[in-house]
Each structure stands twice: as structure tokens, then as C-alpha cells.
Amino acid sequence: MDAKTYYLELRAKVFKALGHPSRLKMIESLFEGERCVCELQEIVGSDISTVSKHLTILKEAGIIADDRRGVKIYYTLQMQCVAGFVGCLNDFLGKRLQEQIVAHEEVKASSGG
Amino acid sequence: MDAKTYYLELRAKVFKALGHPSRLKMIESLFEGERCVCELQEIVGSDISTVSKHLTILKEAGIIADDRRGVKIYYTLQMQCVAGFVGCLNDFLGKRLQEQIVAHEEVKASSGG
DNA sequence: TTCTTTTTTGGCATAATAGCCAAATAATAG
DNA sequence: CTATTATTTGGCTATTATGCCAAAAAAGAA
Numbered sequence: 001m002d003a004k005t006y007y008l009e010l011r012a013k014v015f016k017a018l019g020h021p022s023r024l025k026m027i028e029s030l031f032e033g034e035r036c037v038c039e040l041q042e043i044v045g046s047d048i049s050t051v052s053k054h055l056t057i058l059k060e061a062g063i064i065a066d067d068r069r070g071v072k073i074y075y076t077l078q079m080q081c082v083a084g085f086v087g088c089l090n091d092f093l094g095k096r097l098q099e100q101i102v103a104h105e106e107v108k109a110s111s112g113g
Numbered sequence: 114m115d116a117k118t119y120y121l122e123l124r125a126k127v128f129k130a131l132g133h134p135s136r137l138k139m140i141e142s143l144f145e146g147e148r149c150v151c152e153l154q155e156i157v158g159s160d161i162s163t164v165s166k167h168l169t170i171l172k173e174a175g176i177i178a179d180d181r182r183g184v185k186i187y188y189t190l191q192m193q194c195v196a197g198f199v200g201c202l203n204d205f206l207g208k209r210l211q212e213q214i215v216a217h218e219e220v221k222a223s224s225g226g
Numbered sequence: 227t228t229c230t231t232t233t234t235t236g237g238c239a240t241a242a243t244a245g246c247c248a249a250a251t252a253a254t255a256g
Numbered sequence: 257c258t259a260t261t262a263t264t265t266g267g268c269t270a271t272t273a274t275g276c277c278a279a280a281a282a283a284g285a286a
Contacts, residue, residue, distance in 0.1 A: 007206070008134050008137060009134050011202055011203070011206065012131070012132055014132075015131035015137065016132030017132070018132070019127075019129030019132045020125055020244085021122050024124055036262080037264095038261095046245070049245080049263085050244075051263095055263095056264085071252075071261055071262050071263085073262075079205055081198060081202065081205065082198075084198070088194035089124055093123050093127075093175065133273090149232085149233095151231095162233085162276070163276070166275085181282085181283085183284065184232050
């Protein structure tokens with residue numbers, strides 16, 4: 001495999017890792033600071049083994065890092081630009097949804113009156 | 114399903130759509146401007162039916178839009194902030210790779226003499 | 227209408243992912 | 257050492273994704 005393909009796959013791996021509701025939720029929680037696995041489990045509500053596997057995927061993509069302190073392992077966000085993009089994404093999706101609502105109301109107004 | 118979960122899934126859907134090398138490659142090509150399906154097929158090299166299905170996924174996530182002109186369909190990037198994030202991602206991955214190379218050379222230097 | 231070009235859709239085989247349980251591992255306390 | 261707590265790993269099944277081919281659809285030209 002050539003270098004270009006390798007880098008493309010590294011980038012895609014980051015998106016893929018974020019492309020699951022539980023993983024994205026955990027990452028968004030890490031925007032506010034570090035969390036241990038048990039805290040993240042409470043947030044997503046899955047089995048702890050499932051949470052652990054999700055965290056491995058995020059770590060292997062380079063998005064988070066782990067830090068063991070005693071018996072607990074704390075995860076932190078490494079890839080800070082994810083936070084900015086999620087903000088932009090929210091703006092975009094919010095606007096689009098607003099447009100859909102407006103368009104829907106226009107249809108109702110023209111058909112109803 | 115509640116609204117929060119729905120919005121979380123919309124965000125995750127965007128990441129998921131971008132989490133495939135061929136789809137990401139097509140999107141990165143759209144940073145430079147619109148492309149028809151046949152152009153995108155040349156870029157990724159898969160069967161045109163596969164490319165079409167990838168484009169459907171990107172469209173349903175709200176990332177791109179299509180515009181038919183005659184017999185051709187042109188796709189354009191709708192979610193501009195993707196470009197900024199991909200740039201940030203490249204910087205991040207580039208730096209991380211550089212650090213790994215430096216670390217590797219230090220290991221060689223200390224073990225070699 | 228028929229022919230051609232471009233794109234999408236249906237169907238199918240194969241591969242990858244998700245999530246649970248049970249078991250293993252890691253650190254610490256007693 | 258044993259017990260406890262936190263986390264990971266193995267193994268399994270069910271679901272989902274991928275990619276190709278063949279066929280359908282959509283637009284325009286002759």
C-alpha cells in the first residue's frame with residue numbers, strides 16, 4: 001500500500017471511530033475533561049466490556065489517550081479539533097432542521113388556506 | 114426515541130458516512146468543486162454502482178447535494194466545515210507521525226551505541 | 227420510437243461490527 | 257496470600273456494511 005492510501009485510511013479511521021452514537025457521546029463528554037471507564041459506562045449505559053471495546057477503537061484512531069491511576073483508568077481527549085467540528089456540525093444540522101420545519105409549515109399554509 | 118438521542122444519531126451518521134476511504138476520498142475531491150458520478154468513479158476506481166451507493170450515504174447524512182444537468186448528476190459539498198476539520202486532522206496526524214519517527218530514531222540511537 | 231449515455235436499484239455473497247456474558251488481568255488493601 | 261475493584265480480552269451470535277453484477281430508470285439525440 002502506498003503512503004497516500006495509508007494516510008487516507010488513517011483519516012477515515014478517525015471518522016469511523018466517531019461514527020457510532022455511544023462513542024460520539026463518550027467523546028463529547030470528554031470535551032469537558034477526563035473520565036474513567038466506569039463514568040463513561042454510566043453515560044452510555046452499555047455493558048462495561050462494550051464500553052471498553054469502544055474506547056479501544058477511539059484510542060487506536062488516536063482520538064483519546066488513557067492514563068492509569070491506581071485501579072482506575074482515565075481517558076482524555078487528544079484530538080482537540082474534534083470539539084470544534086462537532087460544534088460546527090451542530091450549527092449546520094440545527095440550521096438544516098430549522099429550514100425543514102419552515103418548509104413544512106409553508107406546505108401546510110398553502111394547502112390548508 | 115427522544116430528541117437528544119435523535120440529534121446524537123444525526124451527528125454520528127455524518128461521521129459514519131465519512132468513515133470509509135472511498136467516501137472520504139470523494140469528499141476531499143469535492144473540496145475543489147463539483148464532480149459528476151463518472152468523475153468520482155475515476156477517482157476511487159470502484160464499480161459505478163458502488164460509487165453511487167456511497168454517494169447516497171453521503172447525501173443522506175447531509176454532507177453533499179446532487180444536481181442533475183441533462184444525463185449527468187453533479188455532486189457538491191454542502192457541509193463546508195468538513196474541509197476545515199480534515200485540514201486539522203491532517204496536521205494532527207502529521208505531527209503524531211513525526212513524533213513516532215523521532216521516538217523510533219531515539220530508540221535506535223540508544224540501543225545502537 | 228429507438229439508441230446511447232449516465233446513474234440508480236435489486237440481489238446476493240462475503241466481511242466487518244456490535245454487544246453480551248464469562249473469564250482473565252491489573253492494582254491495591256488487608 | 258486472599259479479597260476487592262476496575263478494566264480488558266475471548267468467544268459467540270445477530271446485525272450491518274461492502275462491492276460486484278445485472279437490470280431498471282432518466283434524460284437526450286436521431
